[in-house]
Amino acid sequence: MNILINNEPHDLSVQTVADLIAQIKPETPFAVAVNTAFVPKSAYENTMLKDDDKVEIVRPVAGG
16 A cells, blocks of 8 residues: 655555554654544544545654
């Protein structure tokens, strides 16, 4: 499956956001959005991914 992660193409064998997180193991803490929609951690298992989805994995930034 071809997915854009933070605007970089990836060819991964995943079905859900939980599968994606398990495979790429981002540094914590982080937040996930799929096609610009925030995905709460409680929904990772039920959020299905499909070809050409755009996933953003972002880390909080301290400062002000």
